[in-house]
Amino acid sequence: MTGKKRQILIFLFFAAAVLLVPLFFKGNYLLNVFVFVGINTILAIGLNLLLGYAGQISLGHAAFFGLGAYISGIITTRFPLDPWLVIVLAAVCAGALAFVIGFPILKLKGHYLAMATLGFGIIMYIIFNETVGLTGGPSGLSGIPNLHIGSLIFDNDLNNYYLVWLFTLVVMLLSINLSQSRIGRALRAINDSEMAARVMGVNARILKVQIFTVSAVISAIAGSLYAHIMTFISPASFGFNFSIELLTMVVIGGLGSIYGSFLGAAILTMLPEFLRVFQDFDIIIYGLMLILMTMFMPGGLISGIQKIAEFTAAKIKGMTSNNAQT
Amino acid sequence: MLKLNGITKIFGGLTALEDVSFSVADGSITGVIGPNGAGKTTLFNIITGLYAQTAGEVYLGEKNISLFPPEALAGLGLVRTFQNVELFGQMTVLENVMVGLHTRSKSGIFSSAFKLPGQIKEEKYIKEKSLQWLEFTGLTDLADIQAGNLPFGKGRLLEISRALAVEPRAILMDEPAAGLNSRETAELALLIRRIRESGITVILVEHDMELVMDICDSIIVLNLGKKLAEGTPREIQENPAVISAYLGEG
Amino acid sequence: MDSSRQLFQYILSGLSNGAIYALIGFGFAIIYNSTGIINFAQGEFVMLGGMLTVFFLTVLHLPLIPAIVLAILISTIVGISFERLAIRPLKNAKPLSLIIITIGASIFIRGAAMLIWGKDTHAMPAFSGNDPLYLAGATILPQHLWIFAVTILIIIASRIFFNYSIIGKAMRACSYNSQAASLVGINVKNMVLLSFAISSAIGSMAGIIIAPLTMTSYDVGIMLGLKGFCAVIIGGMSSGLGTVLGGLLLGLLESLGAGFISASYKDAIAFIILLLILFVRPEGLFGKKESERF
Numbered sequence: 001m002t003g004k005k006r007q008i009l010i011f012l013f014f015a016a017a018v019l020l021v022p023l024f025f026k027g028n029y030l031l032n033v034f035v036f037v038g039i040n041t042i043l044a045i046g047l048n049l050l051l052g053y054a055g056q057i058s059l060g061h062a063a064f065f066g067l068g069a070y071i072s073g074i075i076t077t078r079f080p081l082d083p084w085l086v087i088v089l090a091a092v093c094a095g096a097l098a099f100v101i102g103f104p105i106l107k108l109k110g111h112y113l114a115m116a117t118l119g120f121g122i123i124m125y126i127i128f129n130e131t132v133g134l135t136g137g138p139s140g141l142s143g144i145p146n147l148h149i150g151s152l153i154f155d156n157d158l159n160n161y162y163l164v165w166l167f168t169l170v171v172m173l174l175s176i177n178l179s180q181s182r183i184g185r186a187l188r189a190i191n192d193s194e195m196a197a198r199v200m201g202v203n204a205r206i207l208k209v210q211i212f213t214v215s216a217v218i219s220a221i222a223g224s225l226y227a228h229i230m231t232f233i234s235p236a237s238f239g240f241n242f243s244i245e246l247l248t249m250v251v252i253g254g255l256g257s258i259y260g261s262f263l264g265a266a267i268l269t270m271l272p273e274f275l276r277v278f279q280d281f282d283i284i285i286y287g288l289m290l291i292l293m294t295m296f297m298p299g300g301l302i303s304g305i306q307k308i309a310e311f312t313a314a315k316i317k318g319m320t321s322n323n324a325q326t
Numbered sequence: 327m328l329k330l331n332g333i334t335k336i337f338g339g340l341t342a343l344e345d346v347s348f349s350v351a352d353g354s355i356t357g358v359i360g361p362n363g364a365g366k367t368t369l370f371n372i373i374t375g376l377y378a379q380t381a382g383e384v385y386l387g388e389k390n391i392s393l394f395p396p397e398a399l400a401g402l403g404l405v406r407t408f409q410n411v412e413l414f415g416q417m418t419v420l421e422n423v424m425v426g427l428h429t430r431s432k433s434g435i436f437s438s439a440f441k442l443p444g445q446i447k448e449e450k451y452i453k454e455k456s457l458q459w460l461e462f463t464g465l466t467d468l469a470d471i472q473a474g475n476l477p478f479g480k481g482r483l484l485e486i487s488r489a490l491a492v493e494p495r496a497i498l499m500d501e502p503a504a505g506l507n508s509r510e511t512a513e514l515a516l517l518i519r520r521i522r523e524s525g526i527t528v529i530l531v532e533h534d535m536e537l538v539m540d541i542c543d544s545i546i547v548l549n550l551g552k553k554l555a556e557g558t559p560r561e562i563q564e565n566p567a568v569i570s571a572y573l574g575e576g
Numbered sequence: 577m578d579s580s581r582q583l584f585q586y587i588l589s590g591l592s593n594g595a596i597y598a599l600i601g602f603g604f605a606i607i608y609n610s611t612g613i614i615n616f617a618q619g620e621f622v623m624l625g626g627m628l629t630v631f632f633l634t635v636l637h638l639p640l641i642p643a644i645v646l647a648i649l650i651s652t653i654v655g656i657s658f659e660r661l662a663i664r665p666l667k668n669a670k671p672l673s674l675i676i677i678t679i680g681a682s683i684f685i686r687g688a689a690m691l692i693w694g695k696d697t698h699a700m701p702a703f704s705g706n707d708p709l710y711l712a713g714a715t716i717l718p719q720h721l722w723i724f725a726v727t728i729l730i731i732i733a734s735r736i737f738f739n740y741s742i743i744g745k746a747m748r749a750c751s752y753n754s755q756a757a758s759l760v761g762i763n764v765k766n767m768v769l770l771s772f773a774i775s776s777a778i779g780s781m782a783g784i785i786i787a788p789l790t791m792t793s794y795d796v797g798i799m800l801g802l803k804g805f806c807a808v809i810i811g812g813m814s815s816g817l818g819t820v821l822g823g824l825l826l827g828l829l830e831s832l833g834a835g836f837i838s839a840s841y842k843d844a845i846a847f848i849i850l851l852l853i854l855f856v857r858p859e860g861l862f863g864k865k866e867s868e869r870f
Contacts, residue, residue: 104855110671111614119847126844174439181438189425196412201400201429287684
């Protein structure tokens with residue numbers, strides 16, 4: 001019970017911090033960076049549900065992100081439809097596609113799954129590039145309208161910040177709930193031993209497809225938000241490199257940790273901002289981080305932070321009990 | 327309650343099982359024994375849906391369950407443990423047992439993510455029930471330990487608890503005493519009897535003859551993929567074919 | 577007449593690309609068979625081969641042959657160091673960790689190449705000039721002949737190596753059953769190291785012979801690597817000849833598809849084939865059926 005209470009407290013604390021951040025960064029360009037931290041957090045959580053919980057890799061997740069962005073972008077620039085409705089439509093389409101390809105793709109395991117999802121990602125990337133009539137091809141699609149609620153238009157950093165982080169917090173909360181449910185346990189069971197999970201009655205095949213679909217839906221929503229915030233999209237944002245960047249976020253933050261996904265997304269989004277001098281170094285750094293994290297810290301940075309927290313908690317406890325004795 | 331009819335399994339050109347038939351009485355403890363390579367584990371893998379047999383049928387009660395996938399069998403009340411203990415190593419002991427209640431609960435992704443009232447109630451039920459099973463096998467104190475950190479003997483108990491949480495009609499145990507010391511084996515014998523008393527049929531593959539002769543009501547002997555004999559422990563001990571098979575091996 | 581000459585041209589360029597895919601696929605298969613790992617960094621050795629040769633030729637002004645030898649040598653050293661530093665220390669790693677590590681290595685090598693040589697595309701002079709030869713009305717570049725010759729040579733050499741030499745046989749033994757191999761005194765670890773060495777050497781060779789036709793840059797490894805993987809998936813991991821046929825088939829389909837259907841979807845062809853085969857027949861068109869891929 002206390003564990004549950006602590007979790008609620010942590011989430012409330014996190015949410016409060018998120019809401020207060022703009023007070024300290026008013027007019028600062030960093031607020032714009034934080035908008036993208038939010039979008040990337042949504043994406044990383046989406047991938048983490050699949051990779052960290054169910055243990056199924058996807059190297060093509062940028063495709064679902066792009067699909068959401070392009071469906072929103074193409075429809076809202078051509079038809080006078082409500083953009084919010086189109087976001088739902090984009091999510092449904094991405095989910096439907098994931099569900100359909102999920103059955104044959106998730107039959108594959110390990111390296112074969114990695115290659116198949118990678119192939120899927122590249123095919124989608126080629127489609128984004130080559131269907132010039134729809135997507136504008138390599139030169140991109142511009143003039144995507146901003147979202148608005150009544151007269152509140154999401155066209156500046158502050159408004160966008162609250163827009164994106166509202167979505168991010170909801171996705172976080174729902175994912176935390178999911179991870180601690182019957183479904184979350186079944187996913188982790190599949191990750192540990194698919195055979196034993198099946199013997200316990202977990203329908204691994206269906207469940208893997210379901211979580212793949214959920215993950216695609218989450219990515220597509222992030223894509224729609226991205227399109228409306230940027231008002232311009234081009235295929236370069238949805239290619240293989242971005243799929244790898246997402247993977248890096250999840251791995252260095254911590255596989256199977258929702259807050260880890262936030263941490264990974266925050267680091268990878270802000271790193272290039274702080275290390276502008278190192279602009280060309282980013283992919284080398286990602287590569288090194290992937291290797292070193294997997295070798296030496298498989299739980300990601302979040303596990304390191306948890307260990308430090310536990311250690312200091314134990315220390316403080318020890319000190320207070322010592323004081324009580326004296 | 328469990329009936330095998332002419333089970334044959336051919337791997338490549340190698341016949342691992344040939345025309346094996348027997349039936350298991352409801353509420354009994356049945357042992358499957360035989361020298362190494364007799365096909366015992368293969369037989370278990372076929373019954374529990376991990377391998378597809380080349381020929382023959384498996385019945386659970388009146389139902390033909392041949393070629394059912396393992397997840398479907400769990401729903402029908404047929405569950406197993408593994409020789410090498412297949413735990414969910416990164417989950418806690420309690421969570422392992424909670425996975426066992428998967429077929430006894432039904433909340434989906436949507437109700438879990440939004441914590442609908444039914445799901446909260448079900449979660450509570452799953453947890454309480456799992457704690458009961460841990461108590462049944464004496465693992466309550468270890469509930470919050472990561473399963474991967476358990477000593478081998480406790481891990482085996484956890485695997486049995488998890489299988490019991492499925493509330494099966496029959497439980498198949500693949501060499502439950504392997505790797506246990508004599509005290510643990512004695513406790514295991516006690517536990518298996520208690521499982522049977524709660525109305526669950528137990529079928530086990532085992533090398534520990536003392537254990538088998540002690541707890542089994544009926545024994546099936548396999549040799550080189552064929553059924554060699556079937557009977558009570560006493561009948562088996564006196565069966566000349568069985569004796570020569572075992573002496574021949576030793 | 578004109579269309580048949582065009583067809584011949586497509587077939588020719590398809591086969592020469594296909595030969596390259598086959599060589600890269602070979603590299604995948606060698607490592608996979610000795611370790612069960614699909615090395616996502618395989619394409620980077622192809623890139624290294626081409627880029628290093630260009631570097632030695634144009635910056636250090638070495639003659640062609642020493643430049644090639646040095647390029648292969650350095651790529652091989654990179655492959656060996658990768659195995660020693662990142663693969664060997666991991667014992668009993670889950671496939672997921674191995675995938676992530678080889679991806680990490682792949683982007684690390686690519687990033688290093690970008691830092692050293694920049695983002696430009698580099699041209700490499702053909703081995704024996706660019707004067708086309710005429711054959712039945714179609715033109716063949718001497719480089720095409722080099723590609724066919726080197727591919728055939730490497731395939732024959734590796735066949736002899738794996739079937740007749742003691743070390744080659746030992747490596748095959750490891751791929752069938754590494755425990756049994758270690759029981760009969762084979763040093764499995766060294767065989768794994770050797771497989772990384774051979775595979776990076778073959779990969780860099782492929783990168784060198786294709787570079788004069790296609791140019792090269794720090795990021796050519798992704799596509800070439802993936803297509804090599806596609807070749808080995810078509811052919812089946814277990815079949816050496818299958819990989820060659822798979823590569824040639826892929827090259828032909830790509831070239832004919834680009835010529836007759838649409839050039840802009842050329843790259844998609846390989847991946848659609850890849851997905852179809854993984855879905856329908858994951859053991860490959862020419863491979864033996866495996867029971868389960870757990």
